Amino acid sequence: MEIKVLKDIFASNESRAEEIRSLLREKKVYMADFMSSPGSGKTTLLDSVIGRLKDRYRIALIEGDIKTTRDAERLAVHGIPIVQIETSLFGGDCHLESSWIRKCLDDFDLDSLDLVIIENIGNLVCPAEFELGDDERVVVLSVTEGEDKPLKYPLMFNSSHTLLLNKMDLLPYLDYNVDEVMENLRRSNPKMTVFRTSSKTGEGIDEFVKHLARNIEKKRRP
């Protein structure tokens, strides 16, 4: 009896991601994937970002977690369409895959959307390995996590377009060297766009929202 082994899980994920890319190109919907280690502030930031964009753009959210719908509940106040992926229901994976994102997109009316936001599962390793067919990968790195993370988790930083250096309000209380993390980022990915942000003070959030709005517009009117 022949036993078939799926040899290249990444190739099958990539081909589904390509399908998503062409669907979203056709529908002119921008998709951004927010990744980070657990607790660096993704959901809190998204609350501010969605709050600032929702009057101008039609937004939907895909919320990834291993367990609970807590983040989806936190963001449901915005009244946008949300689909929760809770991976403990099918094995507890620590990342999202393109086939699941494809299924979530079926739940949205893409003709009446401008932006799909993905909050990936809190993890600096596995989510970087799985293409989801998005336009922009945003990695959130909080200043409590250390300056060396871009060197220790290179794929996450090499494969992302944008970095939000977050929790800037905590700098006065930490021995954190911003110049050092910027140098590590430059070595890891010199092309990355960086915003220094804080959800507590609002620092940098308007600038990031403007950047996102520019990208949404570019996709709508290429």
Ligand SMILES: Nc1nc2c(ncn2[C@@H]2O[C@H](COP(=O)(O)OP(=O)(O)OP(=O)(O)O)[C@@H](O)[C@H]2O)c(=O)[nH]1
């Ligand atoms: N000081 C400070 N705390 C923040 C900031 N952003 C978020 N926090 C706090 O950090 C903690 C984690 O924030 P979340 O937004 O839940 O982080 P997350 O990345 O979504 O976490 P997971 O989804 O579990 O990976 C909460 O206690 C927030 O109040 C910030 O800019 N400054």
Ligand SMILES: [Mg+2]
């Ligand atoms: Mg979260």
